[in-house]
Amino acid sequence: MLAMERSAASSRPLRIALFVYPGVQALDLSGPLELFARTTRILRDEGRPHPGYALTVVGTDGDPIAASSGFRFLADATFRSLRGEVDTLLVVGGVGIDALLGEAAILRWLRQMAGRVRRIGSVCTGAFLLAEAGLLDGRAATTHWSRAAELKRRYPRVRVEEDRIWVRDGNVYTSAGVSAGMDLALALIEEDLGAEMALAVARAMVMYLRRPGDQSQYSAPLRLQAAGTPAVRELVAWAAEHPERDLSVPALAKRVGKSPRHLTRVFRKELGVAPAEAVEQIRLEAARRALQQSPVSLEEVAARCGFGSAEVLRRAFLRALHVTPSAYRARFSASKELAS
Numbered sequence: 001m002l003a004m005e006r007s008a009a010s011s012r013p014l015r016i017a018l019f020v021y022p023g024v025q026a027l028d029l030s031g032p033l034e035l036f037a038r039t040t041r042i043l044r045d046e047g048r049p050h051p052g053y054a055l056t057v058v059g060t061d062g063d064p065i066a067a068s069s070g071f072r073f074l075a076d077a078t079f080r081s082l083r084g085e086v087d088t089l090l091v092v093g094g095v096g097i098d099a100l101l102g103e104a105a106i107l108r109w110l111r112q113m114a115g116r117v118r119r120i121g122s123v124c125t126g127a128f129l130l131a132e133a134g135l136l137d138g139r140a141a142t143t144h145w146s147r148a149a150e151l152k153r154r155y156p157r158v159r160v161e162e163d164r165i166w167v168r169d170g171n172v173y174t175s176a177g178v179s180a181g182m183d184l185a186l187a188l189i190e191e192d193l194g195a196e197m198a199l200a201v202a203r204a205m206v207m208y209l210r211r212p213g214d215q216s217q218y219s220a221p222l223r224l225q226a227a228g229t230p231a232v233r234e235l236v237a238w239a240a241e242h243p244e245r246d247l248s249v250p251a252l253a254k255r256v257g258k259s260p261r262h263l264t265r266v267f268r269k270e271l272g273v274a275p276a277e278a279v280e281q282i283r284l285e286a287a288r289r290a291l292q293q294s295p296v297s298l299e300e301v302a303a304r305c306g307f308g309s310a311e312v313l314r315r316a317f318l319r320a321l322h323v324t325p326s327a328y329r330a331r332f333s334a335s336k337e338l339a340s
Helices: 003-008 026-045 095-100 104-114 126-132 145-154 180-193 195-204 220-224 230-241 249-256 260-271 275-293 298-304 310-321 325-332 334-339
Strands: 014-019 053-059 088-091 119-123 166-169 172-175
Touching (some): 026 119, 026 180, 026 195, 088 126, 095 126, 104 119, 104 126, 119 180, 126 145, 126 172, 172 180, 180 195, 220 275, 230 249, 230 260, 230 275, 249 260, 249 275, 260 275, 275 310, 275 325, 298 310, 298 325, 310 325
Parallel strands (some): 014 088, 088 119, 119 172
Antiparallel strands (some): 166 172
C-alpha cells in the first residue's frame, strides 16, 4: 500500500517527534513544525477525513531550552519520558549538537527509536547525531554546506552529498540547513498526502512551490564571494552580473590590474579554485537560472551565459551536473512547477 493510502486509512494523526536541545537553531524547529501544523489545519478546514499530524517536541530534559538566537521554549516531553507510537522522528540542527555527540543515553535512544519509527531524519547539523549513532552508515546524507566536509571526514562510512537540499536513503532523511528543513517537511507531507496537499501548504506558507532534494544548497557566486580580498569579491560579483562577457584569465587580471599568474594564485589561495573554474561555476549558475525561469532556446541560454554554443553548454552540464541542459529544464523549470 502506498504511504498516502496507508496514512489516509489511519484514524489517528501521524505523530511527528522533533528532538531539540540547548543551542538548537530555532528555525530548524519552527519551520518544519509550522508546515506540519498548517497541513493539519488545512485538512480540518476543508473537511477532509485524514486527521493530519500530532506534533511532539522532545527535549534533553525538562528545563526551558534556549535556542542559539536566545529564544526560549519548553519541550512537550524528554527523550526519557516520551511514550506512545511515533511515526517520524526528526533531529533538529543547531550549534548545540556537538555537546550531545558523547551522550551515550541519547545515542542509545536514537538507535532504539530508529527501529520503531516509520521514518527518521535530521535537519541541518542534526545529521551529526544520527551519524554518531551509526544510523547513517552506508547511507547517502547531507547537512549544512559549511559542515559537510567535516561530516565526511568524521564519518567516512557516510556518503555525504554536500550540495543537496535534502536526501532520502531508505527510510532515513537528512536535509541541509535552516530553510531546507522546510523543504524536507514539504517532501514528507507530499509523501504522506500527495502533491496537491504539499502544493496547498506551500502556497499557504508563501513558499517556493517545491525545491527538489537535488537542487543546489547555495549559489556559486555567493560561495565565491567569500574571498578575503575585496578586489576578488568585486570581480566575482561583476562576473556573475555579466557571464556573457570575456571572462578569460587575462581579461579578468586586466580588470583588477594584476598579472594572470598573480590572480590565479589569489583565487587558488582564497577560493580553492583557479579563475577558469570559478568562471565556469558562475556561468553554470546563470545557465541553471535561465533554464528554470525562461523558455528560450538552448542556443540563447548558451549565448546569454557565455558558453558560446548549445554544445559547449551541454558538455559543461554533463561534466559538472551529470545531466543535460534539456533534462535539467524538464525537471526544474518554473513552468513545470506551476503546472504541477
